[in-house]
Amino acid sequence: MxxxxxxxxxxxxxxxxxxxxxxxxxxxxxxxxxxxxxxxxxxxxxxxxxxxxxxxxxxxxxxxxxxxxxxxxxxxxxxxxxxTDEAAFARKRAMLREEWSKEKRRKRHRGECSRRREAINRAKLDPAELAEAKAAWRAACDCPVMVSPPVPDDLIEQALAHLYPTRIPFLDIAMLHGRFPGxxxxxxxxxxxxxxxxxxxxxxxxxxxxxxxxxxxxxxxxxxxxxxxxxxxxxxxxxxxxxxxxxxxxxxxxxxxxxxxxxxxxxxxxxxxxxxxxxxxxxxxxxxxxxxxxxxxxxxxxxxxxxxxxxxxxxxxxxxxxxxxxxxxxxxxxxxxxxxxxxxxxxxxxxxxxxxxxxxxxxxxxxxxxxxxxxxxxxxxxx
Ligand code: SF4
CATH class of the missing domain: 3.40.50.620 (HUPs)
Structure with missing residues (x-):
């Protein structure tokens, strides 16, 4: 071999x-x-x-x-x-206008709720058990919902004008994610x-x-x-x-x-x-x-x-x-x-x-x- x-x-x-x-x-x-x-x-x-x-x-x-x-x-x-190439940025530009013109709602899981989710992810469950555990976790979750309002047109235009590759991988990846890693x-x-x-x-x-x-x-x-x-x-x-x-x-x-x-x-x-x-x-x-x-x-x-x-x-x-x-x-x-x-x-x-x-x-x-x-x-x- x-x-x-x-x-x-x-x-x-x-x-x-x-x-x-x-x-x-x-x-x-x-x-x-x-x-x-x-x-x-x-x-x-x-x-x-x-x-x-x-x-x-x-x-x-x-x-x-x-x-x-x-x-x-x-x-x-x-x-x-x-x-990180032009194709990746073109995909992001194509999606951005539609994504940013809508309100975005996202739960911010914290404390005990976060720990329960991590424990489920760590446990080696089969797909059926995993789906059941996740459903129980979602039902018990009362974490706050974060609401991001639609983004004004001028900010969308500004973002679209800057979404082009710099050829610096770390920076390009952060721009494509719209944030730095956590x-x-x-x-x-x-x-x-x-x-x-x-x-x-x-x-x-x-x-x-x-x-x-x-x-x-x-x-x-x-x-x-x-x-x-x-x-x-x-x-x-x-x-x-x-x-x-x-x-x-x-x-x-x-x-x-x-x-x-x-x-x-x-x-x-x-x-x-x-x-x-x-x-x-x-x-x-x-x-x-x-x-x-x-x-x-x-x-x-x-x-x-x-x-x-x-x-x-x-x-x-x-x-x-x-x-x-x-x-x-x-x-x-x-x-x-x-x-x-x-x-x-x-x-x-x-x-x-x-x-x-x-x-x-x-x-x-x-x-x-x-x-x-x-x-x-x-x-x-x-x-
Ligand atoms: S974890 Fe730290 S060293 Fe590793 S790629 Fe991210 S910033 Fe760089």
Missing amino acids: TVQHFLSISGGKDSQAVLCKAIERMDHKGLAGFGNMPPRFLAADNGHENPITLEHIDYLSSWLQQRTGLSIEICSANDVPGL TKTRFCTDETKLVPMMHRKQPLLAEGVSIVEWIGERADESAARAKKLPIQSKRHPNGARQVLYRPIFRWTAADAFAISDRFGLRHNPLYTMGMSRVGCSTCIMVKKRELRMWAMRFPAEVDRVREWERLVALVSRRTAASLLPAPMVPGAADDHGRAVIDKAVEWSRTGKGGRNYDLLIELEQRQADEDGLFCESEYGLCE
Whole structure:
């Protein structure tokens, strides 16, 4: 059976550790360790990546090229037909006038009701049981209904005039959704990363080639990750297997850094700048402290996000848009509890409770302004 191995490279320490594991296997077994097919290395550039991470992926690709003759392929949502191209925007423009000229009613499920719905979705019910459980949940739901009035014609025209591809996948996806992703609707990962990578794998699966996907996930990252399995496999109708392989599942963050050190590889410099996540700039799941460091170090990125929020607001029915979702940052009641980037950065500079400017934070900012920026590793890299 033909097998193709794929490695996803994000520019972070875990995928770099997986890259090292693959090279270790190649050193010991040669291509025989990969079913005699050279493994393929994929990274997704969604246009919202930190430029330092893109440079780091470039560095890893050059290192790989020198060592094995292979390199990292860059995937983009722009390569997937119908995802962010003119056809996708034309579909959206065609639907928008009709959708926005009607009143929109939507239930906002909260608290216990939300938890009941999540429990139903998590339970492995057969279709009949699922339909029954959902019907019971709907009958018991008394959550408030949100009513959005029809949108005035001038705002519809304004949105239609701006609904054209920018060729920046993250921005285009947000414009097509009329909003930025949220904690529960994280379409950014799916549509700007997973789908473009799957687009490279799908033709092989369709030809009956089995694929093994090496993934840099570790159990100690979160309770949800700990529930996953080191190896998962599913069979496609044509007989091809799709295997998810997590070679560093039982490792700690320190183990991940250590293998790169053994191979003499540099770490992503963002780890020494106070970032625990090094992908998007900035990730929607950013922590308060990281948000503060990001804004301090990358003011041009804050300007870019502010401009993106303006563009997405122009094509949003709510006429407002903010990158960071409500549970991450306390925001304005008139924007579903979300805060635009400037408000979020302001909040990140406050102490616990979000009201008082912390004296230490002020001092930190002053030191950064006066003495240049300092090393802030979350992983003790500078110790
Ligand atoms: S914003 Fe965060 S969750 Fe979304 S794709 Fe980027 S890194 Fe992933």
